[in-house]
Amino acid sequence: MEVHKEFTEWAVSRGVKINGIAAHRFPGRGISIIAKKSFEAGETLLSVPTTALRTVHTVPKTISRAIGKITVNGLLSAELALDTSEHRAPWRVVLPTREDFLESVPLMWDSSLQALLPDACQKLLSNQKRKVALDWAAVSKTYSKLSYDLYLYNWLLVNTRTFYFLDAKAKKQPPRDDCSALSPFADYFNHAPHGCNVSFSATGYEITTEKHIPKGAEIYISYGNHSNDFLLAEYGFILPSGTNDWDEISLDAYIIPLFSPTQKKHLEDHGFLGKYVLDKETVCYRAQVALRILCVGLRKWERFVEGYGVASDGEFGESRDADGNAEGHNSEEVGADWRVIAKCG
Ligand SMILES: C[S@@+](CC[C@H](N)C(=O)[O-])C[C@H]1O[C@@H](n2cnc3c(N)ncnc32)[C@H](O)[C@@H]1O
Secondary structure (H helix, E strand, O other), X not given: OHHHHHHHHHHHHOOOEEOOEEEEEOOOOOEEEEEOOOEOOOOEEEEEEHHHOEOOOOOOHHHHHHHOOOOHHHHHHHHHHHOOOOOOHHHHOOOOOHHHHHHHOHHHOOHHHHOOOOHHHHHHHHHHHHHHHHHHHHHHOOOOOOOHHHHHXXXXXXXXXXXXXXXXXXXXXXXXXXXXXXXXXXXXXXXEEEEEEEEEEOOEEEEEOOOOEOOOOEEEEOOEOOOHHHHHHHHOOOOOOOOOOOOEEEOHHHHHXXXXXXXXXXXXXXXXXXXXXXXXXXXXXXXXXXXXXOOOOHHHHHHHHOOOOOOOOOOOOOOEOOOOOEOOOOHHHHOOEOOOOOOOO
């Protein structure tokens, strides 16, 4: 743990304020944060000033101008991959290794293993592959000597460790997934479905306790209301059975084959095709509406979704997202996101 002590001193020298917590190795969960004393609710554990962050503004202009148009995550990854500076070495040496990612993150697995992932996880993985490919295309045309392996490793560091960051100077913010900053020491915190409060302001990040924490306990933050599929695809771990309040299972593979081509067309036209989930409590509203098409005629179903029919259960209300899809109560769609504040990724 010597390197972690050195990194802690390095972070403090950059204005990070650490109160009664330290980096600690927890078997199977990498390095995380341990309470060195007991805490009551509302105590500040950590503050990281904006000046200590790595953001789109700390990337040297020589790099950002040379690469041109690219996502913030893609740019931060490029800078990290190219960075050999002495002054950031203490941070670099405490980061997970490529081998750590090989063991945990599906993006690094052999395609024969990826094919065994649940449907929802495979979809997230495909999206990730698309994002990496776009970023790599932008970076590799400028830095032809940079290896893909090195870039991918740094892309994963950014994807699993960044915090949600709003750029006060920007006229237009990038998409939510791309509002990213690397925050030293704060990136040691592991995830739990309910964790400490993480707040962000123009002065930086602050992590405060939400409840009593005994001395010696692991301290968590929440990366968002994420299912195990999401945690596995994005962060390379899942929570033990029964401990993830936000877990859900995709029912698409079971429900969609029940529909005829005509029913599918109607469902699609009304924004109800797919994204069916079973969460901790119930089958989602989208699935319930879609399954109704198997029980009533097409015209009756259509009148129902258009709001003219009254459901036999007496309830019907619908809201639509920006793409015109009827909204479910899927936690990935509506839940607070670690990417809202505590994005680690
Ligand atoms: C922000 S980093 C946290 C620090 C990290 N554990 C380390 O060793 O540097 C996020 C990564 O920590 C690990 N992690 C976070 N929460 C976890 C948990 N509850 N159980 C297992 N691993 C977890 C995953 O590998 C994830 O990609």
